[in-house]
Amino acid sequence: MKSDWKECTLAELGEIVGGATPSTKDEQNYGGDIAWITPKDLSTLKGRFISRGERNITEKGLRSCSAQIMPKNAVLFSSRAPIGYVAIAANPVCTNQGFKSIVANSDNDPMFLYYLLKYNKNAIEAMGSGTTFKEVSGSTMRGIRVYVPISKAEQQRIAAILSALDEKIAINREINDNLQQQLRTIFKAEFTDNPELENITQIPLSELCHVVTKGTTPTTLGKPFVESGINFIKAESILDDHSIDKSKFAFIDEETNALLKRSIIHAGDVVFTIAGTLGRFALIDENVLPANTNQAVAIIRADVEKVLPEYIYTCFIGEWHTDYYAKRVQQAVQANLSLTTIKSLPIPLLDEAKMSEYLSLILPLIKAIKTNEAQDEKLAVLRDNLLPKLMSGEIDVSDIQL
Helix, strand or coil: CCCCEEEEEHHHCEEEECCCCCCCCCHHHEEEEEEEECHHHHHCCCCCEECCCCEEECHHHHHCCCCCCECCCCEEEEEECCEEEEEEECCCEEECCCECEEEECCCCCHHHHHHHHHHCHHHHHHCCECCCCCECCHHHHHHCEEEEECCHHHHHHHHHHHHHHHHHHHHHHHHHHHHHHHHHHHHHHHCCCCCCHHHCCEEEHHHHEEEEEECCCHHHHCCCCCCCCEEEECHHHECCCCCECHHHCEEECHHHHHHCHHHCCCCCCEEEECECCCCCEEECCHHHCCEEECCCEEEEEECCCCCCHHHHHHHHHCCCCHHHHHCCCEECCCEECCHHHHHHCEEECCCHHHHHHHHHHHHHHHHHHHHHHHHHHHHHHHHHHHHHHHHCCCCCCCCCCC
C-alpha cells in the first residue's frame, strides 16, 4: 500500500443513509416539493447528477416514514433492485429504501466517493444477499473496506481527471439535445404546424418499410444469455435522449443470434420500445452492431427506395406518432403497442423537390448527433480504463495542479 493511501471502511468516509417510502394509500404524501429518488429514476440517468425523480413527496410524507433529506453532493448508491446505480445529488434529496447513500464527511471529496463506488460496484454487488432479489444492508455497506488517498487534495485530483471526461460527455449530450430540438422544429414547421398538412400524402409506415418486426427473449427458447458475444438490446438500453446505453446490453452467442435471425438488427434500423416504458426510440448505426433484441422492442427497417431511415427517425423526433399511438395502447400486465399499430402509423410524404430540401436540412444534424455519440463512447472507454488505475493508486496524480 502506498504510504499516502489508507485502508478504511465506507463508514469512516461519511454517513451511510438509507431511505423509505411513504404510504401510497395517502395521496397527501406525494406531490410536494421534496425530491424523492428511486432506483428506477437512476435506470435511465445519463450523467452523474440527479435533481429529482419521477415523484416528489410532501413534508407529511417525509414525516410519515424514515426517509431523510440528504444535502447537495450526497452520493446515492442503489442497494437493491438492482445493486450499483450511482449518482450525485444536485440538490437536497431523499430516497426510497432501495439506497444506501453516502454523505461525505469534511475530510473526503464527494466526487471522489462517486467514482470510488463506481469502481467498487461489482465487489459491493457480490456482498448482496436475499432470495427474491439481492440487497446490501446498511451494516454491510458501512463495513465495506476500501483503499483511498489520505489527502482530500489527492482525492480531488483523481476526481478531476475523471470528471474532465464526464464533463465533455455531458457537453456533447447538451449539444445533441439542441440538435434534436432543431430536428423537432424543422419537422413541425414542415408538417405539424403546416396549414396545408391536409394536402400532404400520408402512407402507412409498413408500406415504406422492408421490415417491421420485434424480437424474442432467448430464454423462452431455452437459450441462455452469455457473458459476452452478440449485443442484445433490451428496452432499458434505449434512452429518453434517443441514444443507446451499451452498459445495459445483455449478450447472446452466435448460435442463438442465428436462431433469432428475424430480429437481427441492421444499421439504419429505428428501434422503438413497445412494451413497458413505451415510445423510446433510436436510430441504429454500426457502432452497436452486431445486435439483436427482444419482444419489447420493434425494429423498423425503411425501404430506402421509398424513404431514408433518417426521415422516419425525424417523424418520431417530431412526435408525429405520439397521439396516434397513445390512443391505441393496449393494457395487459404492462402497457404495450401491437406491431399492427406500429405498422399502421400514417407517415407524411413530400414531393421529390421538397423531400430533397428537407433532407438537406436534417441529414447534417443527424450526422453531427452520431459523431458526438461516437466521441462520447470513446471518452467513456478512456474513463473506464483510467478508473481502476486511478482508484488503485497505480497512476500517481500527486504532481497534478488543480
